[in-house]
Amino acid sequence: MSLLDIQNCTMKFGGLTCVDSLNTHVGKDELVGMIGPNGAGKTTVFNIITGVYNPTGGDVLFKDKSVVPLKPYEVAEIGISRTFQNIRLFQSLSVRDNIRVSFVKSIKAGFFISTFHIGNYLKEEKEIEDKIDELLDIFGLLDVRDEYAVSLPYGEQRKVEIVRALATSPELLLLDEPAAGMNPTEKTELMSLIKMVKDKFKISILLIEHDMKVVMGVCERIIVLDYGKKIAEGNPENIKNDPKVIEAYLGETHH
Amino acid sequence: MKNKLLFLSSLVLVFIINLFAGNIDPYYYTILIYIGINIILASSLNLINGYTGQFSLGHAGFMAIGAYLSVSFSTYFAPFFIDTFGQGVFGNSISFIILLLIGGIAAAIAGIIVGVPSLRLKGDYLAITTLGFAEIIRVIIQSLDVVGASQGFRGAYIFENGMKAAMIPADMSSVPYVFYSVPKYTNFFWTFAFVAIIIFFISNLMSSSYGRGFLAVKDDEVAAESMGVNTTKFKVIAFVSGAFFAGIAGALYGHFNLYINPEDFNFLKSVEIVVMVILGGMGSMVGVIIAAVILTILPEFLRGIAEYRMIIYALLLIIMMLLRPQGLFGVQLRPKKKK
Ligand SMILES: Nc1ncnc2c1ncn2[C@@H]1O[C@H](COP(=O)(O)OP(=O)(O)O)[C@@H](O)[C@H]1O
Ligand SMILES: [Mg+2]
Numbered sequence: 001m002s003l004l005d006i007q008n009c010t011m012k013f014g015g016l017t018c019v020d021s022l023n024t025h026v027g028k029d030e031l032v033g034m035i036g037p038n039g040a041g042k043t044t045v046f047n048i049i050t051g052v053y054n055p056t057g058g059d060v061l062f063k064d065k066s067v068v069p070l071k072p073y074e075v076a077e078i079g080i081s082r083t084f085q086n087i088r089l090f091q092s093l094s095v096r097d098n099i100r101v102s103f104v105k106s107i108k109a110g111f112f113i114s115t116f117h118i119g120n121y122l123k124e125e126k127e128i129e130d131k132i133d134e135l136l137d138i139f140g141l142l143d144v145r146d147e148y149a150v151s152l153p154y155g156e157q158r159k160v161e162i163v164r165a166l167a168t169s170p171e172l173l174l175l176d177e178p179a180a181g182m183n184p185t186e187k188t189e190l191m192s193l194i195k196m197v198k199d200k201f202k203i204s205i206l207l208i209e210h211d212m213k214v215v216m217g218v219c220e221r222i223i224v225l226d227y228g229k230k231i232a233e234g235n236p237e238n239i240k241n242d243p244k245v246i247e248a249y250l251g252e253t254h255h
Numbered sequence: 256m257k258n259k260l261l262f263l264s265s266l267v268l269v270f271i272i273n274l275f276a277g278n279i280d281p282y283y284y285t286i287l288i289y290i291g292i293n294i295i296l297a298s299s300l301n302l303i304n305g306y307t308g309q310f311s312l313g314h315a316g317f318m319a320i321g322a323y324l325s326v327s328f329s330t331y332f333a334p335f336f337i338d339t340f341g342q343g344v345f346g347n348s349i350s351f352i353i354l355l356l357i358g359g360i361a362a363a364i365a366g367i368i369v370g371v372p373s374l375r376l377k378g379d380y381l382a383i384t385t386l387g388f389a390e391i392i393r394v395i396i397q398s399l400d401v402v403g404a405s406q407g408f409r410g411a412y413i414f415e416n417g418m419k420a421a422m423i424p425a426d427m428s429s430v431p432y433v434f435y436s437v438p439k440y441t442n443f444f445w446t447f448a449f450v451a452i453i454i455f456f457i458s459n460l461m462s463s464s465y466g467r468g469f470l471a472v473k474d475d476e477v478a479a480e481s482m483g484v485n486t487t488k489f490k491v492i493a494f495v496s497g498a499f500f501a502g503i504a505g506a507l508y509g510h511f512n513l514y515i516n517p518e519d520f521n522f523l524k525s526v527e528i529v530v531m532v533i534l535g536g537m538g539s540m541v542g543v544i545i546a547a548v549i550l551t552i553l554p555e556f557l558r559g560i561a562e563y564r565m566i567i568y569a570l571l572l573i574i575m576m577l578l579r580p581q582g583l584f585g586v587q588l589r590p591k592k593k594k
Contacts, residue, residue: 102483
């Protein structure tokens, strides 16, 4: 049984078909890469999975239940979390407070307890703080936890986004070009970090990357999109030598 | 813990000051009370417009509901309150707490009715619905004879035959009656106790992890939703809490002024509260309090040009937007340049 099942999914905007009858899946504990040229529809797939868009056709199942009728916050509640290609950190919050937002959905203290700071309020806040620090430490961000998240360099902002998504305790993590804007060494480092996180937290990851080379090393399976269609799927070795994939990428370099 | 101690000691302080409040010149005392009421109004709107990033433009409407409902109860049901709780300091206090809660809860219910449908929609529907709502409330009150309509409301006539009215009807001029004027319950203690309560409420809520939900909604709704924040719920909570405190402020106002008129709660009043929030810096508690103080005192110096208040507010806002868009005390949120 796969964790995420995308069944014949189609997304049309007006006359434009951005995702075309896509069939694919993500299994438990899998790290899957989704690659394809710019505008191939990768981010749109994420927006469908997370309930930002309703697909115009087909279905998306998470643990055998459709996510299509769910609102984005409900998708997060059932265990799917994501990062954004164009970083969307909370600008008025520190690094740590950005991540605290991820605990809002699971916190036991509701409106009343949080107003009066009674009961287990302090204990729970302390637990949250410890979890945040643990996550920040993994990503080497402990030193900057009190800075405004948007004041950090680009690469660190991307890491904060990953930590924020991880803090919602997802079973499936969707990463949209997490290595964008980084240099090749940073990219390789980040990829092994992602793989480590996947193993440590026993989650599944679907990772979008524009650059094929970056995901080759870490992904067990790769999905290739071009003009909204899946043109190839398989292990990195096969993908690298697939003529359709080579053509899609060659075509792109000529633009 | 620190907050609780601070809160309790400020209540004690307010209580002690209240013991000496009799020595304050009545003119300054009145200004002091209005400062307190405006702090409650501005802080409660700050919850909606500042912390949660929505734009409500009808806060005076909730104040009106609180004022009219609470004052109606304290006059029309005056015999009940007097019989039940007596008129000693203690009995009056119980009566007033109930009356304040009536004002607050009525405004909160109105907040749910207005807020739930308009906050579910994406986009800036809130400004237009709240503006319309406040105007509708004012027009309704203007035509409600039971609260004096456009004449304003001073108290209730309770006739011997059981009839009750805000004015003496022509055919009842020979029937004996008792006139229950609005009781002067509001004093320094109650006003500033609620100032302390709202400060305690906001600072506690906003410092909690749960409270991050409001700030996340303000910064980025899409990201907040994706992290599991039910953005509509948080907007409604902020809006209804804000309405509740505006209702309390209205009840305090009614029981201080002892006369309320629909024009006390017109569009200008709503704008005044919005200006306090913007001037103080959206989401800055201290800034909004200082702005509320300044904008309460300022008109006292400008009595001669009171008709131009709207123009002065507009100019203040424009100058503010140009020079300090984050407000007098707001934090500059431009990312630091860092390599
Ligand atoms: N809301 C939208 N309305 C119209 N077109 C859209 C919308 N979202 C995405 N698209 C279009 O869908 C196509 C795929 O976009 P996207 O999924 O962002 O590609 P990728 O992430 O692979 O670079 C693009 O042509 C884009 O312009
Ligand atoms: Mg994209």
